[in-house]
Amino acid sequence: MRDKSLFRRLVIGVVFFWITVFVFFPNLLVVITSFLKRNPVRFVEASFTLESYRSLFEPVFFQIFIQSFKNALVATLVCLVISYPFAYLLCRIRPSVRRYLLVLVIIPFWTSSLIRTYALVILLKGNGILNTLLVAVGVIHQPLQILYNEGAVFCGLVYTLLPFMILPLYAAIEKLDPQLVEAAYDLGAGRLQVFARVILPLTLPGIIAGCILVFLPALGLFYIPDLLGGAKLMLLGNFIRDQFLTARNWPFGAAASVILTAVMGIMLFAYYRSLKRFNGSVME
Amino acid sequence: MTRSRFFSRFYLGFIFLFLYLPLLILIVYSFNKSKYGTGWTGWTLHWYRSLWDNTLLLDAAVNSLIVAGISSVAATAIGTLAAVAFYRYRFIGRKVLYSLVYVVMMSPDIVMGISLLIFFILVGLPIGFRTLLLSHITFCLPFVVVTVYARISGFDPRVIEAARDLGAGEFQTFRYILLPLLMPAVISGWLLSFTLSLDDVIVSFFVTGPSFEILPLKIYSMVRLGVKPEVNALSTVLFGFTLIMVTLSQLLVKEKKR
Numbered sequence A: 001m002r003d004k005s006l007f008r009r010l011v012i013g014v015v016f017f018w019i020t021v022f023v024f025f026p027n028l029l030v031v032i033t034s035f036l037k038r039n040p041v042r043f044v045e046a047s048f049t050l051e052s053y054r055s056l057f058e059p060v061f062f063q064i065f066i067q068s069f070k071n072a073l074v075a076t077l078v079c080l081v082i083s084y085p086f087a088y089l090l091c092r093i094r095p096s097v098r099r100y101l102l103v104l105v106i107i108p109f110w111t112s113s114l115i116r117t118y119a120l121v122i123l124l125k126g127n128g129i130l131n132t133l134l135v136a137v138g139v140i141h142q143p144l145q146i147l148y149n150e151g152a153v154f155c156g157l158v159y160t161l162l163p164f165m166i167l168p169l170y171a172a173i174e175k176l177d178p179q180l181v182e183a184a185y186d187l188g189a190g191r192l193q194v195f196a197r198v199i200l201p202l203t204l205p206g207i208i209a210g211c212i213l214v215f216l217p218a219l220g221l222f223y224i225p226d227l228l229g230g231a232k233l234m235l236l237g238n239f240i241r242d243q244f245l246t247a248r249n250w251p252f253g254a255a256a257s258v259i260l261t262a263v264m265g266i267m268l269f270a271y272y273r274s275l276k277r278f279n280g281s282v283m284e
Numbered sequence B: 001m002t003r004s005r006f007f008s009r010f011y012l013g014f015i016f017l018f019l020y021l022p023l024l025i026l027i028v029y030s031f032n033k034s035k036y037g038t039g040w041t042g043w044t045l046h047w048y049r050s051l052w053d054n055t056l057l058l059d060a061a062v063n064s065l066i067v068a069g070i071s072s073v074a075a076t077a078i079g080t081l082a083a084v085a086f087y088r089y090r091f092i093g094r095k096v097l098y099s100l101v102y103v104v105m106m107s108p109d110i111v112m113g114i115s116l117l118i119f120f121i122l123v124g125l126p127i128g129f130r131t132l133l134l135s136h137i138t139f140c141l142p143f144v145v146v147t148v149y150a151r152i153s154g155f156d157p158r159v160i161e162a163a164r165d166l167g168a169g170e171f172q173t174f175r176y177i178l179l180p181l182l183m184p185a186v187i188s189g190w191l192l193s194f195t196l197s198l199d200d201v202i203v204s205f206f207v208t209g210p211s212f213e214i215l216p217l218k219i220y221s222m223v224r225l226g227v228k229p230e231v232n233a234l235s236t237v238l239f240g241f242t243l244i245m246v247t248l249s250q251l252l253v254k255e256k257k258r
Helices: A006-034 A051-056 A059-092 A095-110 A113-124 A129-137 A150-175 A178-186 A191-202 A204-220 A223-228 A236-245 A250-279 B002-029 B046-053 B055-088 B094-106 B109-123 B129-152 B157-165 B170-199 B202-207 B215-223 B229-257
Strands: A036-039 A043-048
Touching (some): A006 A036, A006 A250, A006 B055, A006 B094, A006 B129, A036 A051, A036 A250, A043 A250, A051 A250, A059 A095, A059 A150, A059 A204, A059 A236, A059 B002, A095 B002, A113 A223, A113 B002, A113 B170, A113 B215, A113 B229, A150 A204, A150 A223, A204 A236, A204 A250, A204 B094, A204 B109, A236 B202, A250 B094, B002 B229, B046 B229, B055 B094, B055 B170, B055 B215, B109 B129, B109 B202, B129 B202, B170 B229, B202 B215, B215 B229
Antiparallel strands (some): A036 A043
């Protein structure tokens, strides 16, 4: 064992400092805030209460959360159902072409979600392309009101988050050893059995990763309802933002945020478990 | 066989169309003469010119570039060191820290936004340039760590051992052996950080104020009021920028595989 060099201590120190100060501590503060009393002037008061958590279950708010969770869940499932065959078929394209197709998936992944949501507004608005086209073809006689309802918000979530489902699925399916699939067929499994008992379990980490990357933003991306939904639908993200900036009820907003973090914790745990089952450990 | 191939092509093509159609329309409409975007009335560069004349937007764009520039460089520096530390050194809390890096990457922007807001208010740092910078470094950091760590794990450990045997210190090993080998991943992480910082809406929404305005928040307040041709032009410019970043990053990946 060599003596601990200055470089080593410096590197570990910087990493330790940054994550503690800007990640661990702020998140701890959110948890603490959620248990404090509201104060309209100084944001919070230093006295313990469970009031914020109790308020989460008031029917008015509870309704919003249930709606937002349902919406995010369905959006995640729709993304999964669209993306799985897409990623699977993409993996079967010959590598020289696939490389370029993969870049076509990565581009929307890197593009600002706000800009992509805005692009959708142009497509869907009352006098936009889609309506003009439908009227011209004669499918409808007057422009439809596609925007500013729950359907538009849902459509926006699926459109914006689809690449975030495709990429982890692609990564998981590409790693799949074709010999395992062949072996299953040789041993007499049917197509459905091969899928359900070999392909699906082996690509489970990718599925869960994709679901995390879609489900959590689907709860939080507050600009999507702002742009596409008018005031018809509220995501958990809109609620948290309003508590912090408009209603000025920080403990309430913090409590909702703790719920969101807890959901993330559960999903990450599921991911970790699924990964451990096949690969031993996450780090090595 | 041919039928399933036809179906495969059709399905892939359809999803790509779904992903790109709105963006293509956005780009085409940014050249449309019509102010209300109802019909097509001919090509124009007018909206790009009026964008150039809009000093408020230009200021916000400059601010955004400054923040993205500094925060991406800082995140890349810290992130690269972090990845090296996680790989090379065994220390107390290593696994917990590494897990936290993943948690930051996955955690919803809104949670990060409010947690940093509460933190900055508690420590008394006024909301503005500095808070924005610290926040952007924080959310870019995990992406750099993960990118660099992925490359470092593929190394032959004997290269590092050889350097140590030949008398290189920790810093020398890092500077002359690890860093050159890691360069593609480092640059790739930097490109991603720069793009993430330039595009971020949600975290920035909480940690900056009217004293320091940035482009994504400007766009956000503009698009809330509806469709505007200037915004089409601006979005097209930003999309073009993203295309350049992705292309550069892909070229690096290709280099890496060779």
